[in-house]
Amino acid sequence: MNVQNVNLEAVGVKFEQFPETGLPEVAFAGRSNVGKSSLINGLINRKSYARISGQPGKTQTINFYNVEDQLYFVDLPGYGYAKTSKANRISWGKMIDYYLNRRKELGMILLLVDIRHKPNANDLQMMDYIRGAGLEPLVIATKADKIKRSQLKKHLNIIKNTLKLESTDQIVPYSSMTKQGKDEVWMEIDGWLEYVQNNANEEVDE
Numbered sequence: 481m482n483v484q485n486v487n488l489e490a491v492g493v494k495f496e497q498f499p500e501t502g503l504p505e506v507a508f509a510g511r512s513n514v515g516k517s518s519l520i521n522g523l524i525n526r527k528s529y530a531r532i533s534g535q536p537g538k539t540q541t542i543n544f545y546n547v548e549d550q551l552y553f554v555d556l557p558g559y560g561y562a563k564t565s566k567a568n569r570i571s572w573g574k575m576i577d578y579y580l581n582r583r584k585e586l587g588m589i590l591l592l593v594d595i596r597h598k599p600n601a602n603d604l605q606m607m608d609y610i611r612g613a614g615l616e617p618l619v620i621a622t623k624a625d626k627i628k629r630s631q632l633k634k635h636l637n638i639i640k641n642t643l644k645l646e647s648t649d650q651i652v653p654y655s656s657m658t659k660q661g662k663d664e665v666w667m668e669i670d671g672w673l674e675y676v677q678n679n680a681n682e683e684v685d686e
């Protein structure tokens with residue numbers, strides 16, 4: 481999709497605050513600082529529409545971005561931020577649980593992991609939450625500019641094995657610096673969106 485128009489339309493921490501949109505949603509999940517907001521900015525051709533910061537734990541609400549009135553990108557708050565309070569962790573869990581399990585619009589989820597590191601217990605738990613909600617994520621290995629090309633395969637395999645992905649599941653290496661992987665991510669989103677839109681039309685026809 482060639483994106484020109486994007487709007488941050490709603491920010492929510494509670495189920496009642498999630499907007500009623502009727503449009504399909506792609507959610508972005510991953511550890512604090514992994515690059516969720518940067519990926520969103522890359523996909524929508526903006527430098528800093530979704531807030532980015534050197535401070536982990538920047539995005540603490542669920543942010544809904546209307547993309548071309550076709551779909552929403554949903555920036556989920558990151559997890560695994562050590563300095564967060566216990567109360568914060570509990571409310572994070574509640575919010576994510578609500579979102580993943582009750583949000584009818586949610587159709588596709590991107591799970592971001594840092595290409596340099598083996599996914600940790602928090603990532604595995606997120607994977608369980610996602611699969612528990614009946615979804616299989618598209619895994620994005622972020623900060624691909626930080627490793628040598630010759631190391632790429634090795635890193636992707638570690639991620640694949642740790643997250644127990646099927647051999648047919650693909651991982652997309654992405655860099656917000658070089659925009660490597662951007663077209664591939666859009667191809668996946670566009671393919672899914674087309675499928676969702678066709679199915680919606682069929683239901684109306686019947």
Ligand SMILES: Nc1nc2c(ncn2[C@@H]2O[C@H](COP(=O)(O)OP(=O)(O)OP(=O)(O)O)[C@@H](O)[C@H]2O)c(=O)[nH]1
Nearest residue numbers: 513514515516517518533537538539558623655656
């Ligand atoms: N080198 C490099 N740095 C990146 C990349 N993506 C993000 N960063 C940097 O990593 C830091 C965190 O990026 P964010 O996009 O804010 O991460 P986030 O996942 O939204 O973080 P939270 O909102 O805290 O959950 C920033 O300093 C970014 O500039 C990348 O692909 N390559």
Ligand SMILES: [Mg+2]
Nearest residue numbers: 516517538539
């Ligand atoms: Mg963020």
